[in-house]
Amino acid sequence: DIQMTQSPSSLSASVGDRVTITCRSDQDIRTFLNWYQHKPGKAPRFLIYGASTLQSGVPSRFSGSGSGTDFTLTISSLQREDFATYYCQQAYSTSWTFGQGTNVDIK
Amino acid sequence: QVTLTESGPVLLKPTETLTVTCTVSGFSLSDSRMGVSWIRQPPGKALEWLAHIFSNDAKFYRKSLKSRLTISRDTSKSQVVLTMTNVDPVDTATYYCARHEGMTGGFDIWGQGTLVSVSS
Numbered sequence: 001d002i003q004m005t006q007s008p009s010s011l012s013a014s015v016g017d018r019v020t021i022t023c024r025s026d027q028d029i030r031t032f033l034n035w036y037q038h039k040p041g042k043a044p045r046f047l048i049y050g051a052s053t054l055q056s057g058v059p060s061r062f063s064g065s066g067s068g069t070d071f072t073l074t075i076s077s078l079q080r081e082d083f084a085t086y087y088c089q090q091a092y093s094t095s096w097t098f099g100q101g102t103n104v105d106i107k
Numbered sequence: 108q109v110t111l112t113e114s115g116p117v118l119l120k121p122t123e124t125l126t127v128t129c130t131v132s133g134f135s136l137s138d139s140r141m142g143v144s145w146i147r148q149p150p151g152k153a154l155e156w157l158a159h160i161f162s163n164d165a166k167f168y169r170k171s172l173k174s175r176l177t178i179s180r181d182t183s184k185s186q187v188v189l190t191m192t193n194v195d196p197v198d199t200a201t202y203y204c205a206r207h208e209g210m211t212g213g214f215d216i217w218g219q220g221t222l223v224s225v226s227s
Contacts, residue, residue: 001170034213036154043203043217044154055215087154091212094167096144098154 002027002090006099012107019075021102023066023088031067032092038101039084048073049091078104109133111143111204111218119225125191127221129204136182137162142207144214145178145189147200155200158189159207194225 003026013019023033031051038044046055048064051071061076075082083106088099115127127145134141144159158178159167168176177190187204201222205214 032212043219046213046215049211049213095170096156100153
């Protein structure tokens, strides 16, 4: 299976901060990379597909980039509702795998 | 409106068989663009994909759990069922079903999840 590694595992930030989360795969997955937001007790939310395309309804402060093995999720100006855990997921191989998650909490 | 709703047992004993059901609405399990996966999250841990069923009834499983998992569907009831045999306390998790959308390659709609605990 393709292994996905996120960094950092957690971070503390303030409203208005720019936040960047990194995701690395252990083999080339081109741009078959998705991002999700997950809040406790809620269903995960699909944010970005194809490494950089925003899912419908996702605010433009979210952006994604990367290809091959290295990817980033950026939140340009963190809002209160963005405090959550974020996961990357590779869509290259049908044996889909997620990163371990990055918890974004309030500083 | 597309929804997925999971249902299943709250508590199981080790060695028992887990059966969780996902009832979908707002789309057809026969839609060629769609499929349904089961994904779980043990307490305090990451999301873990388990199994998937495509619109053509093709099935795929997590390699490490393949011998214990079976995914099936009943299109007339709009349900996708996952069974896991010989459960262990490490199988304690919230079990989610999620719709997989072919164009994006992502899980675009998720259920709220159902918490299953395994304990003697």
